[in-house]
Amino acid sequence: xxxYFYFIVEGVHDSAALGRYLKRKNISLIRKIExxxxxxxxxxxxxxxxxxxxxxxxxxxxxxxxxxxxxxxQTAGGDSGIVKAFDSLLxxxxxxxxxxxxxxxxxxxxxxxxxxxxxxxxLNEVDEEYHSIFKEAVFGEVTLxxxxxxxxxxxxxxxxxxxxxxxxxxGEIVYSDLMASAKxxxxxISLDYRQxxxxxxxxxxxxxxxxxxALKPGKANQVSIQDNQWISEETITTNSQSRLNDFLEQLLN
Numbered sequence: 488x489x490x491y492f493y494f495i496v497e498g499v500h501d502s503a504a505l506g507r508y509l510k511r512k513n514i515s516l517i518r519k520i521e522x523x524x525x526x527x528x529x530x531x532x533x534x535x536x537x538x539x540x541x542x543x544x545x546x547x548x549x550x551x552x553x554x555x556x557x558x559x560x561q562t563a564g565g566d567s568g569i570v571k572a573f574d575s576l577l578x579x580x581x582x583x584x585x586x587x588x589x590x591x592x593x594x595x596x597x598x599x600x601x602x603x604x605x606x607x608x609x610l611n612e613v614d615e616e617y618h619s620i621f622k623e624a625v626f627g628e629v630t631l632x633x634x635x636x637x638x639x640x641x642x643x644x645x646x647x648x649x650x651x652x653x654x655x656x657x658g659e660i661v662y663s664d665l666m667a668s669a670k671x672x673x674x675x676i677s678l679d680y681r682q683x684x685x686x687x688x689x690x691x692x693x694x695x696x697x698x699x700x701a702l703k704p705g706k707a708n709q710v711s712i713q714d715n716q717w718i719s720e721e722t723i724t725t726n727s728q729s730r731l732n733d734f735l736e737q738l739l740n
Contacts, residue, residue, distance in 0.1 A: 492585055495569055495588070504717075527550065546561070548562075561575060566591050577614075582634075587621075651694075699712075
């Protein structure tokens with residue numbers, strides 16, 4: 488019997504990174520709508536533009552599947568959208584889900600604080616019907632249930648930071664020469680730009696963007712995450728990547 492999982496992530500970079508992990512497990516990205524399992528039919532928008540907004544991205548999850556698993560990864564459009572994205576469960580027979588997981592950045596807070604803040608918001612804002620899914624959630628763990636539930640805070644369920652910190656750990660291994668050059672470039676960027684436009688967590692994002700553009704000139708960062716070796720057999724043993732891999736192993740198995 489196929490296992491169904493629903494992942495909610497902040498943005499398309501997170502979705503692409505999780506896709507690399509699923510690819511390692513021979514769970515493939517679905518591109519054709521006719522290949523999507525009928526279980527997910529009610530969360531695929533049927534008309535364009537969505538809510539009348541021509542510029543808004545259609546909120547279509549990315550779907551991954553093989554004979555054993557069917558996984559939908561819903562992009563929430565930022566940290567503030569994660570709780571709202573939980574409403575999509577209204578359109579599913581969620582009692583048939585094997586697992587639900589949320590993924591977001593720690594940014595400048597300890598991961599456990601981010602976890603506690605997220606669960607608190609969900610208890611206050613999510614329909615009470617769903618509270619049984621996450622009310623027993625434990626930081627850093629996958630709680631078993633129907634469905635199972637877990638929260639992973641990038642980069643490693645412990646430290647401050649973002650997904651880019653996790654990716655750069657891999658970059659240190661597979662693109663060490665490029666990283667050395669990119670670090671020198673970023674170091675020389677004027678304080679005028681840093682002080683006006685950068686937040687505390689911006690430097691890893693800038694460094695990743697410089698390297699990604701060298702690897703995939705003119706392409707979006709998520710394309711580099713999908714196509715290059717930021718997450719690969721060579722990098723999976725790094726601290727943050729091994730922790731994410733362990734979390735997904737617990738969730739899927």
